[in-house]
Amino acid sequence: MLITKNKVNIFRIAAYSMPVLFVVLVIGWMVRYNCYHVLYYQEQMQLFRFDWFYFHQFLIIPGGLAEYTGAFLTQCYFYPWLGATIIALMLVSVYFLFGSICKRYGEKSCFFPLLFIPVLLLLIVFVNQHFRLSYLTGLIICLAGVRIYISLKHPLRFAGGLVIYLIVYIMAAGNAMLFFIMALIVELFAEKYPNRYIYVTALTVWAMLIPFFAFHYVYTANPREVFFALTPVDFLYPDMFNISAWLSFPILYALWRWLAARIHQRQPAVWTMILSCVLTISIIMGSMVFANNRRAEVITGMAFNIQNNNMEKALRLGVSYPFSNDLISYFTNIAIAESGLLPTRMFQYDQTGTSGLFLGWQESYSSALYIGEAYFRLGLIREAEHSAFEAMVGSPHEHNSQTLRRLVATSIILRDTALFNKYIRLFDRTLFYRTWAERQRQYMTAALADPEYALPGYPQQALCDNFFLNYGTPGFTLLKLLERDPGHRLAFEYLMAWYLLKKDVESAKKCFDTYFYRYQYPSIPVHYEEALLVYLSMNPTGNMRGQYPINELTIQRFNNYLQAYKLAASNPQLMQKLYQQYGNTYWFYVHFRESSSLQEKEDATNRY
Numbered sequence: 001m002l003i004t005k006n007k008v009n010i011f012r013i014a015a016y017s018m019p020v021l022f023v024v025l026v027i028g029w030m031v032r033y034n035c036y037h038v039l040y041y042q043e044q045m046q047l048f049r050f051d052w053f054y055f056h057q058f059l060i061i062p063g064g065l066a067e068y069t070g071a072f073l074t075q076c077y078f079y080p081w082l083g084a085t086i087i088a089l090m091l092v093s094v095y096f097l098f099g100s101i102c103k104r105y106g107e108k109s110c111f112f113p114l115l116f117i118p119v120l121l122l123l124i125v126f127v128n129q130h131f132r133l134s135y136l137t138g139l140i141i142c143l144a145g146v147r148i149y150i151s152l153k154h155p156l157r158f159a160g161g162l163v164i165y166l167i168v169y170i171m172a173a174g175n176a177m178l179f180f181i182m183a184l185i186v187e188l189f190a191e192k193y194p195n196r197y198i199y200v201t202a203l204t205v206w207a208m209l210i211p212f213f214a215f216h217y218v219y220t221a222n223p224r225e226v227f228f229a230l231t232p233v234d235f236l237y238p239d240m241f242n243i244s245a246w247l248s249f250p251i252l253y254a255l256w257r258w259l260a261a262r263i264h265q266r267q268p269a270v271w272t273m274i275l276s277c278v279l280t281i282s283i284i285m286g287s288m289v290f291a292n293n294r295r296a297e298v299i300t301g302m303a304f305n306i307q308n309n310n311m312e313k314a315l316r317l318g319v320s321y322p323f324s325n326d327l328i329s330y331f332t333n334i335a336i337a338e339s340g341l342l343p344t345r346m347f348q349y350d351q352t353g354t355s356g357l358f359l360g361w362q363e364s365y366s367s368a369l370y371i372g373e374a375y376f377r378l379g380l381i382r383e384a385e386h387s388a389f390e391a392m393v394g395s396p397h398e399h400n401s402q403t404l405r406r407l408v409a410t411s412i413i414l415r416d417t418a419l420f421n422k423y424i425r426l427f428d429r430t431l432f433y434r435t436w437a438e439r440q441r442q443y444m445t446a447a448l449a450d451p452e453y454a455l456p457g458y459p460q461q462a463l464c465d466n467f468f469l470n471y472g473t474p475g476f477t478l479l480k481l482l483e484r485d486p487g488h489r490l491a492f493e494y495l496m497a498w499y500l501l502k503k504d505v506e507s508a509k510k511c512f513d514t515y516f517y518r519y520q521y522p523s524i525p526v527h528y529e530e531a532l533l534v535y536l537s538m539n540p541t542g543n544m545r546g547q548y549p550i551n552e553l554t555i556q557r558f559n560n561y562l563q564a565y566k567l568a569a570s571n572p573q574l575m576q577k578l579y580q581q582y583g584n585t586y587w588f589y590v591h592f593r594e595s596s597s598l599q600e601k602e603d604a605t606n607r608y
Helices: 005-033 035-044 052-059 064-078 080-103 109-126 133-150 156-172 175-189 196-217 223-228 240-262 270-291 294-307 311-320 326-338 342-348 365-377 381-393 401-413 417-428 434-449 474-484 489-501 505-518 526-538 552-570 572-582 586-592
Strands: none
Touching (some): 005 035, 005 109, 035 064, 064 080, 064 156, 080 240, 133 156, 133 175, 156 175, 196 223, 294 311, 294 365, 326 365, 342 526, 401 434, 474 489, 489 526, 552 586
16 A cells, blocks of 8 residues: 555654643643652752852863753742643653654654653653753753754764764763764764765764863863763663663664665555554553652652641641651651641551651761751751751752751751851842742841741740750650750650650650640540550559549540450451551550561661
């Protein structure tokens, strides 16, 4: 069946309509399932500024122009829908650029699903938090260079190839190597011409010499960065999809050239086009489902909402995650503590032990930043400042808005004008944080005028004596806080939670006796009642019921629980029923949950 104009148009319509559908799907998918751990996270991992010093930092690194362009666009992630649109349009630009390169040597519209393969691989890689937009920017610069290169005729292509390689290297660093590989493929399939091998040899030597001289005379960077910056070789934690995305371009281009040279001008049937469209849509949807990282989205989303004082949304995100996780328990406990519900609702949520109340130290950006969140809420502002500074120094990319905003907050609470002025000036040179910076100046002015001024959304600095804070003994820290300020209700609730999670009811009882009546609780919170009943069962001679007015309903429920527990111990089939009835009690936690964290749980791997 020979080609007809109508059928060619049908295939062209399919080839151009699929990218439009792809853009719509990507925008919806990014905003719905990758809002926090891709869009908000990457926007907060930088602070793009309009000043010469900031721009100069990019000029002195390999691929700095691509990095700067990527950072400029990433600041738009401040509005998730805008960030998602930018990502979708850049991915579809890869489709059209690569298609333009391939179709230069054969208009085969029926091959259009091949063009989606590298785009979908890049889409999957985008879910990795460390995949910055600058990587995609560098790749687009490389493809643009290839497109210009193939439009040149020899002998102009000889000089053009050397010049284009140099320009691509200056702008996109290691992506020049991809340009070099695709240029070799172009010459491999090109018609034979005089001095062909001389040119290929010269281009190869040129591709080696440029990074070599850049390493010795231009950049202060290690060889890997100079040769391979903005490629999977220099990527933090590269995976199979990251590497495959880059390699797919030369492989598919060579495949297209080979197929175009062998398939005659015959047009497949229309049903083939329909099948290709259905297959492409299925692969796009399948890639999105496969790439979803629910764990990262929930954890990053909870952190974002906690930092922005949206406790209810943080709790809803935590409940949506079906597995045990230290960080999720940690943020959940902060959210319910800030809502004043730690003594009454703590065991209604999954608890992973003491490591879900205070995080242990790990040498990572997230660890340093997240550890300070609990101390910030407790009013240990110096420790929160220290954690934010450690995170800022340990940031994998640059000094970012996330840590700098926390340092602005701590400087206001501490009334430290020198530090405040140092940090706040950086936000004056941004596009989206100028209004926020002006509001912080108003807070600082009010705080300096009135030492008792309560900053909106910020905790008050706690009264405490000087002591060394040990991350391994948060119970000691809380005791020191209460000794200095017995009225610190949040410190009391955290200390009680610490003892309960350790299953140390003796210390919990002692803490309860010492501090409970200092606070205006309308009645004994239910989890404290449950703990007191556990203590009574361990010390049957104590006359606690007369000392503490435990609710009769709680006592009856405890007796019912003991009977149900004995039945479940002899009949494991009743365990699920026991969990449904009493899984939200401290008694169930004491019997069935480990208090030593998640060391043996599958989800503990890389939990920060």
